[in-house]
Amino acid sequence: MTDAPPKIRIRDLHKSFGSKKVLDGVTLDVAQGTSCVIIGGSGSGKSVLLRCLLGLMTPDSGVIEIDGENILSAPASRRERLRGEIGMLFQNAALFDSLPVWENVTFGLLARKHLSRRNARTHAGEILTQVGLDPSVGDLYPAELSGGMQKRVGLARAIAARPDMLFFDEPTTGLDPIMGAVIDGLIVNCVKTLGSTAIAITHDMASAQRIGDQAAMLYQGRLIWQGAASTLMESGNPYVDQFTHGRREGPITMELRR
């Protein structure tokens, strides 16, 4: 708890699709250089929240500030520039299937001319090694990779430019437990060494505790609980407890049945 303005500040964010309210007043602060994990049931709007932060979706109302600047009212060019400071891992990796892996990984660097095409292949190999892939994978096409490998290439692409902010949509889903732990370590490393601010969505409680400083649970369009990630398993909140322990009985099931 410091006096510096949070890196990311979200206030009363609303987003509906037709009559379906997905976000119904989300409020969240993420401090510079910390990471926040968001948990919540399938379809609760976690991915929608990240899309709003990225500016890929426009919320119906609310405020999103980055470094104290309201990005929703910023001009398009400014928002485009801000988006360049964010590395994003999409839930389904979203690799460019017409390009080889090495070009996927270095795409952002090449686009910003931070790298010449000549050096890109070698550089991609270095980043691939960081996410536990052999540099030779760089010459394959995304369709030739397993789901877990695609995820890791997506992660490599997200961190390649060493961005200021990192968003991960289920970074470890589809990975074996050991690789999951390796990726978690990598994410923590990015936050620690690069000083990046991270938001991660996950369904894996062990991973949530490894990655997160803070944690929050999204339920029925609101963040119904926020606290230290280490207290996730003993939050004292009946909704969170049921969710993290995967119990069938509890307030969440009851409401689904009604």
Add this chain to the structure above:
Amino acid sequence: MDMALDLVAGIGRATLSLLRATGAIALFALSGLSHIVRPPFYGRVFWGSFLETGFFSLPVVALTALFSGGVIALQSYTGFAQYHAQSAIAGIVVLAVTRELGPVLAGLMVAGRVGAAMAAQIGTMRVTDQIDALDTLSTNPMKYLVAPRLLAGLVALPLLVLIADVLGVAGGFLVAVVKLDFSATAYITATLNALKAEDVTVGLVKAALFGFLITLMGCYHGYNSKGGAEGVGSATTSAVVAASILLLAFDYLITDLFFSH
């Protein structure tokens, strides 16, 4: 009474949605065009689309042109046989091929091949979040995906049609000389006499416009597709149907503009 009102309301709704779609497509086209002239330029993407649109369409377009030139020669022979067929047939083939058949048939072939492929490719990128990923990697998807394809259509179609013109006339020549026993030199002389620069030029202008329309429809429908594989499928269909209809409508408009007086 009620039915009449329903009918009017239905027509009104259809008109409104048509206007909305037209507006959306016009804005999309303007945005695409504006990105063609502003850097950065993606030469690699342009070259890929150019090869796909121009080079790999060559066999289909060549065969189409060859056969339709031949058909015109045959058909006009049956109509003109009594009179002085020789010179008339050569003239009709040249006129029909350069003014209409070259651009229209090449356009329709490319719409089926390339328009569909573009809609499917961009549509897949949309539904698998690849277009959103471009946005997060400091790359404007309109500039990276759409502008190079529009430019490729604009440049490739006239070149294709130039080749189609030559092959269409050659098709007519083959039929006239081999099947109808005309003299080759007389046919060529008649062809050259009938060949007008204006016809060829207007045909090429048509081709450029068609190339733009085809790639525009492919990109627009792909870019706005939603709903998984099914959405991509219907985007592909819409792209081909819309491109074909627009192509024929604009063909009429241009013909009216240049040749009707």
